[in-house]
Amino acid sequence: MALSNPVLYELAEAFGIATEFWDWKGRHTEIDDDTMIAILGSMDVDATDADRAQAALRTLHDRPWTRLLPPCVVMRSGAEQVVLAHVPHGAWVRLAVRLEDGGHREVPQIEHNVAPRLIDDVEIGEAAFQLPGDLPLGYHRLQATTEHGTEEVTLVVSPSFLGFPPAMGEKRVWGYATQLYSVRSEDSWGIGDLVDLADLAIWSGAEQFASFLLINPLHAAQPMPPIEPSPYLPASRRFVNPLYVRPEHIFEYSQLSETDRQRIGTVKQQLLETLAGEPLIMRNLIWPAKLAALRIIFGHGLRPARRMAFNDFLRREGRALTQFATWCALVNVHGVNWREWPAELQRPSSPEVAAFAQDNAEEIEFHAWIQWIADNQLRAAQSGARDAGMRVGVVSDLAVGVSDWSAEAWTYGNTFAQGVSVGAPPDHFNQTGQDWGQLPWRPDRLDDLAYAPFRTMVAGLLRHSGGMRVDHIMGLFRLWWIPAGMPATKGTYVRYNHEAMVGILALEAYRAGALIVGEDLGVVEPWVRDYLRERGILGTSIAWFETDGAGEPLPPEQWREYCLASVTTHDLPPTAGYLAKDHIRLQHRLGLLTESLETELAQAEREQQAFIAALRRGGFLTEDEPSTEDIVLALHRYLLATPARVLCATLPDAVGDRRTENQPGTVDEYPNWRVPLSHPDGHPMTMEELYTDERALRLAGVMNGFAVPPVEPRFEVERLAAD
Incomplete structure (x- = not known):
């Protein structure tokens, strides 16, 4: 209607x-x-x-006529841009740029004949100024001077083209994608952690010759059970989930008394005994045990140099960290949903919150300390990745948004739209649409704040990463907003200033020397992919989705160069499960299909047979009666035949795992984000077992272009696709 x-x-x-x-x-x-x-x-x-x-x-x-200048101006390097200023009709105004490095540039006024407008009984005129195209990259200040003084706003000059980071050069790279929490070592606390990340990166780089390791978002969850399992529905995208901290690798652990180390050992042993035989990742059991250990270590205190380093971290992170740590402390007193707290505590700037912070200073410092520890362990993981020969290293993941109860929603208030959530319209794989339960940024408020929340979030994620995947990068262009109480089918798209948001993303990535990958799957306006390519940002290509106009598999030579190319993704089952059509049967059991099971299975079979035929035509699959692993390897050979500069294999595909990590359109109907990395028989696999897994060795051989796969779990043969 x-x-x-x-x-x-x-x-x-x-x-x-x-x-x-x-x-x-x-x-x-x-x-x-x-x-x-x-x-x-x-x-x-x-x-x-x-x-x-x-x-x-x-x-x-x-x-716009009530403002002297727009709140934020974003422009591309090398391109001139017009800025409009509004002053009382006939009044004078001058514009200049105060550069980030302290320099100063005058901005010339240009002819602009526009009639004045009457605003509150005052005639307001409009003047135009031409920003030069040779301004340096960075965050500058645009100054407007009138007879009443000077006003400044933010001026962002971003790279017109980002491209590949210098560490990649002109070479193609490949890497693994994994859900970090699912990859557990014998020393971890029942969940993959930041030390496991460092070890996994070293194995991937030194033994498998991979150049990057793409992981799930490490965003902070709530600080008390029940803990949201989805890494894509966080409490804060600016800070790290402390579940990923390894207590024994904190420096102060080595200085504890034997009694305190034994206390921590007892806590861990009791946890592991409780988790023995448990098939899923049990965050709600793991976090209280790990929290108890962290409190023991925190109570030991810091030696002077470590205290200096911690204080420096507090200064650099500033108010954002203090507010997040305060939110954590408040959650432990009043519950996870801040909208149910006493009214006087629902605004971070209230006197009552300030009084709480003063009375609970040590607890707030504890939560800030955990972020410092996580920052150190993340730095160590990226350092280990680069030392192991990875050209890119750890690639972080940025979630689309946060939940209604989140720390970000409490901190930023009406920067988020109220009474709506983010999701997706119906598509082939989710035919009733999706409601992700996330709050969307308000485009107008982001502009008012000169995109500061977005800028600090991106910069924080790139601090210890060699790259970043932007989940649903279309969210920088438009998001599907769903009014509260309505189904996902009743939503609509709301546009954002993509020129500003992509520009800031490119600037932060340029400064960090990072690779940026946009997840552009699903319903995408065709021009968006062209725009991202024009700005030097990679898209995402999944083999099963790459088809021509007739629905046939797209020939490899027709794939994009500027993309992260892979066979599957975390929202689909691993390839072994996909070939077995596990996802179709699962969706049927959960009532997510709009067609009959038989119809969907038949359609999936036709699509798979078409791809297998394409593999045979291309010489990627030669076996008469191929096994599932034969087809998996052939699909990855197919990737190597594309022009894509960045190739990705999932860790579940490497070991023959079948179970999907996430079934879109469900919450607790399926154990989303709780499935550990497993052997083909479904038995959980430890990282130590991964190190000697022959399937992983064979897949890495394919990704490295070996003519004959290695036969031992260590590469001692000459690489044919040498760097």
């Missing part, structure tokens, strides 16, 4: 809200009044009747 009020169309256009879209089956769908009014309301726009909608539109049109 179309919108009933023409003003709603104008408001929708002004706020970047789609009034229509084409679904995955090519059907045209129009947005109705209920959805539009709810989404406008989430951005504090009252459009519940025609008069209110008209008043909101007038305010919106006048808003």
Whole structure:
């Protein structure tokens, strides 16, 4: 049903809200009044009747004229850009740039004949200035001087093209993708941790000749059980989940008394005995035990130089860390959902929160200390990866958003839209749509804040990473907003200033020398992929999804060069499970199919046989009666025939694991994000077993281009695809 009020169309256009879209089956769908009014309301726009909608539109049109300068200007290096300034009609204004390094550049005014506008009984004029294209990269200050003084706003100059990091040079690279929590060593606490990450990176680089290790988001979860298992529904994307800290690798552990080390050993032993035989990752049991150990170590204190380093970390992280640590302390007193706390504690700036912080200073310091420890262990993992010969190293993952109860929602308040959540419209694999339960940024508030929350988040993630995967990178362009109480099918798209957000992402990556991969799967506007390629940001290509216009497998030579190419992803089963059609049967059991089981199985069989035929035509599969592993290896040979510069193999594919990590469209109906890395028979695999796994050796041989796979779990043969 179309919108009933023409003003709603104008408001929708002004706020970047789609009034229509084409679904995955090519059907045209129009947005109705209920959805539009709810989404406008989430951005504090009252459009519940025609008069209110008209008043909101007038305010919106006048808003730029009430500001001397826009709150944030983002431009590309090498390209000039016009900036508009608004002053009382006839008044003078001068513009200059205060450069990040302390330099100063005047900005010339250009001819701009626009009639003044009456705002609150004052005639306001508009002047135009031409920013030069030779400004250096960085975060600068744009200064406007009038007879009343000087006003400054943020000016961001980003690379016009990012491309590959210098460490890659002109070479192709490959790496593993894994869910870190699933890869457990004999020394870990029942969950893969940052020490396991370092060890896994060393094995991948030194023994497998991989150049990167792509992991799930390590974002912070809530500091008390029940702990959200999804790494894509975090409490904070700026800070690290302390579950990933290894207590015994903290420096102060070595200085503990024998009694305290025994106390920690007892806690760990009791935990491991409790977890014995448990088939899943049990975060709610692991965290209290690990927390007890961390408190013992924290209580030991720091020697002077370590205290200096910790204090420096506190200074660098500043208010954001203090607020996050305060939120952690409050959660342990009042519960995980801050919206249910006493009203006076629901704003981080309230006097009552300040009083709580003063009374609980040691507890807040403890949670800040954990972040410092996590930062140190992350640094060690990336250092180990690079020392092991990895060109890129650890590649972090950035989730789309945070939950309604999150620390970010408490800290940033109305920077997030209220009364809506983020998801996805229906598609072939999720035919009822998805509601991810995440809060979306408000595009207008991000602009008001000069994108500071986004900037600090990206910079923090890249500090100890060689690259970053941006989950659902289309979220920098548009997101599917779903009003509270409505199904995912009743949502619509809301646009963001992609030029600003991609520009900031490119600038931070350039400074960090990092590789950026955008996950651009699902419903994507075709121009978005072209734009990302133009900016030198990689897309994502999954073998099963790469088809031509007739639905046949896309020939490898027609794949993109600027992409991370892989056979599967964490939202699908490992390839062995995919070939067995485990995902179809699982979706049937969970009631997620819109067609019959037989129809879906038949369709999956046709698609798989088409791909197997393509593998045979290309000479990638030669066996008459191939095993599942034969097909898995052939699919990865197929990847090597593409022009893609970055190739990825999943660790579950390397060991023959079949179980999927995540079934989209479910929460607890399937044990999402709780499945450990396992042998083909489903028995959990330790990292020590991984080191000697012959399947992994054979797959790495394929990824390295060996003519004959090695026969021992150590590469002692000459690489044919030498760097």
